[in-house]
Amino acid sequence: MKIKVQQIGEESSVFHFTADAKWLAGIFPELAEAEFSLKRLSATGSAVRIGETVTLDISMDADIILECGRCLKEVEKPIRAEFRYVLVPYEPGEDEDPDSEDELYFGRYQDEEIEIDPIILEQLILRIPVRAVCDEACRGLCPQCGANLNEEQCRCERPAGHPGFGPLKNFKVKRK
Ligand SMILES: [Zn+2]
Numbered sequence: 001m002k003i004k005v006q007q008i009g010e011e012s013s014v015f016h017f018t019a020d021a022k023w024l025a026g027i028f029p030e031l032a033e034a035e036f037s038l039k040r041l042s043a044t045g046s047a048v049r050i051g052e053t054v055t056l057d058i059s060m061d062a063d064i065i066l067e068c069g070r071c072l073k074e075v076e077k078p079i080r081a082e083f084r085y086v087l088v089p090y091e092p093g094e095d096e097d098p099d100s101e102d103e104l105y106f107g108r109y110q111d112e113e114i115e116i117d118p119i120i121l122e123q124l125i126l127r128i129p130v131r132a133v134c135d136e137a138c139r140g141l142c143p144q145c146g147a148n149l150n151e152e153q154c155r156c157e158r159p160a161g162h163p164g165f166g167p168l169k170n171f172k173v174k175r176k
């Protein structure tokens with residue numbers, strides 16, 4: 001989705017953006033192997049331009065699907081975010097974008113057009129949790145037989161007592 005800079009004025013204009021797994025695969029094919037998939041995403045934004053500076057305020061609402069880090073079950077996670085981008089025209093030979101801080105991001109546009117897709121992608125990726133669990137109490141898989149311990153109690157033997165005390169079993173007190 002592209003917005004023409006000339007169509008943005010000093011009064012805010014509203015835009016809507018929606019995306020799904022296909023969009024993600026198209027814009028960022030490397031993510032096909034990633035540990036998450038995009039179920040749905042919608043965003044609403046407003047754009048204001050003063051001179052050449054465009055400010056976008058975007059509110060994003062997405063559902064992603066991840067694997068539980070313990071039992072590998074699919075987990076759906078909502079991602080909600082609000083952020084602001086301040087964009088100025090790209091000038092060849094200029095330094096990199098200034099560092100962004102908090103929920104304010106700086107960027108550049110080119111050819112009098114603003115591409116919304118990479119902005120949404122950046123914000124989505126920033127907010128993917130590194131590790132997800134289906135439930136804080138998830139018991140995961142048995143490391144020996146792979147049984148899902150949330151659903152069944154497998155027959156594997158488990159070491160009794162605290163593993164840290166194992167060596168003490170063979171400890172004999174020397175008597176003088
Ligand atoms: Zn789990």
Ligand SMILES: [Zn+2]
Nearest residue numbers: 142145154156
């Ligand atoms: Zn087992």
